[in-house]
């Protein structure tokens with residue numbers, strides 16, 4: 451988007467306006483649901499082009515990286531298809547120049563006060579179910595100096611919260627520095643003026659760099675928050691998934707993380723219905739979720755993806771059963787989340803205000819990431835706040851996935 455903008459084009463993210471002449475669809479090819487959503491969007495704009503509502507439709511991203519030849523045959527009305535590493539060719543198609551000096555520059559598609567901040571691309575892990583390395587290639591860390599410059603530039607634009615992402619955050623540095631460098635990167639980003647919160651998503655459990663947790667504990671502007679996808683509880687399933695970890699080691703890791711950063715909020719994601727998953731595995735998952743009491747949890751149903759290791763196994767859990775098992779885990783988590791949230795009632799938290807919705811302000815604490823975690827709802831009738839500001843909010847009511855509060859006077 452920054453490249454197109456620098457070439458004098460007007461660029462809008464998810465525009466509702468009817469006068470856009472060129473549409474670029476950035477697709478996802480990760481699992482069935484994401485692929486379907488991408489295909490529906492492509493079909494919708496292919497139809498819009500047929501009806502003369504748009505001039506050109508270009509498709510880029512993971513789905514077209516993975517399935518371009520099939521898609522070209524099936525959906526003829528698209529002007530051009532691009533893979534994940536073809537930005538210069540995409541720009542050329544639009545008669546725009548690729549400008550090296552803009553590397554790392556971007557137009558934000560999030561509210562001005564937070565930004566997703568990608569520190570590496572690709573993945574070297576062997577997880578059996580995962581198609582991401584097929585689409586994104588090997589892990590490539592972005593050099594630290596460049597990330598610090600990017601963070602400064604975002605802070606100068608008003609960004610207060612950096613949400614660190616990568617396919618595998620904990621591998622950061624191993625390729626270019628021959629050493630895991632997440633802790634050092636966190637120290638450096640934490641020193642950037644204007645960055646009030648740094649949040650960590652997508653940490654891989656095996657080989658977790660524990661020293662990163664010391665930096666988290668010591669630096670006020672690194673949120674006590676960790677998103678660590680764990681995928682399953684059963685050691686048998688974890689072995690088949692090639693995760694390099696057992697149930698016992700995972701449990702110990704979570705205990706160690708909680709000891710190292712007291713009060714940390716841990717988010718995880720799990721997979722239901724992996725090949726060969728039995729009722730005993732599901733029972734083990736439920737027992738373990740109960741024991742671990744994660745602050746946040748999401749469940750994906752297993753998606754059988756071509757060219758992955760797990761594709762050689764039989765996708766033997768019927769879709770309805772995958773769904774039922776996922777729902778069973780989510781129901782259990784709902785009661786855990788409810789209990790954990792109720793403990794927050796009566797306490798005051800620093801809240802970042804994300805948006806106004808109807809008569810309410812909606813914000814988040816340091817323990818919550820946008821879109822996936824709790825929101826804090828504050829009545830706009832009584833309190834006046836600004837989007838992007840921090841406020842001290844006392845929690846008055848809680849349900850499983852939201853908190854309700856009011857401004858602490860004098861803040």
Ligand code: SF4
Pocket residue numbers: 573574575576577580581582583617618654
């Ligand atoms: S670490 Fe994540 S992105 Fe990498 S292969 Fe495993 S599941 Fe896929």
